Amino acid sequence: MTFRDLLIVGAGGFARETAASIRDFRALHGSSGWRLLGFLDDDPARADTVVDGVPVLGGSDAVHRWPNALVVVCTGSPTNWWSRARIVTRLGLPDDRWATLVHSTAVVPRTCDVGPGSVLMAQTVLTTAVSVGAHVHTMPHVVLTHDDTVGEFATLAAGVRLAGGVAVERGAYLGAGAMVREHCRVGAWSLVGMGSVVTRDVPPAEVWAGTPARRLRSAPVPAEMHGLHEGEMGDER
């Protein structure tokens, strides 16, 4: 088995969960494993610390100090789910520097695609003809079924389940245990609350929750995110 050096940007909850599973991740196609060099985090309070036994080697710009290491950005929360897009855009690395981490218990048939920089945690299941974009995070026990599309920078928390033909647009955040009815669309940068059942389309940049899910409010997404259209991030790299 060959091993690739890896840097994780961020040292918060999802970054620590990713680091804890490092021995269980494999490359999407092939059998290579990962050797974790450390976290990179822009929070000065985390500089030179050790988090869960893993050193914080510097800020995110330190990716350029290890040009042969692959990188994955593991930031984002229900209060700032666009941070990953911001960091990826600012770093501007080519596609072949982004690691794609697929847990050994995840199911990804050959009929499915997963983009660079994405992380599929334990027991994520893609059934068939599922398209997962770049820099997407799926937490444990996410189930994506036939013909679903998940846009870049989307985050699917633990236990999210999508019926067939669902479109989750770029940057959307689906809270833990949320479910989405077949052929519904969750608009770009919108957030669906934990445990919600989405039965109709959610427009872009709104917060919805409940069963059935209803609009709570608009999402506090920075204007720069609205100006980014599909593919534009790729152009900036």
Ligand SMILES: CC(C)(COP(=O)(O)OP(=O)(O)OC[C@H]1O[C@@H](n2cnc3c(N)ncnc32)[C@H](O)[C@@H]1OP(=O)(O)O)[C@@H](O)C(=O)NCCC(=O)NCCS
């Ligand atoms: C949807 C969410 C963002 C709303 O948070 P908020 O803006 O702080 O909203 P509040 O807690 O003030 O709640 C506003 C109203 O929505 C309701 N509400 C909030 N979240 C809800 C949910 N998931 N389902 C149903 N109703 C919900 C509240 O009960 C409240 O109702 P009320 O006005 O009748 O009292 C948040 O509750 C949530 O679900 N976050 C995702 C958490 C998650 O999945 N984390 C995973 C991390 S790994």
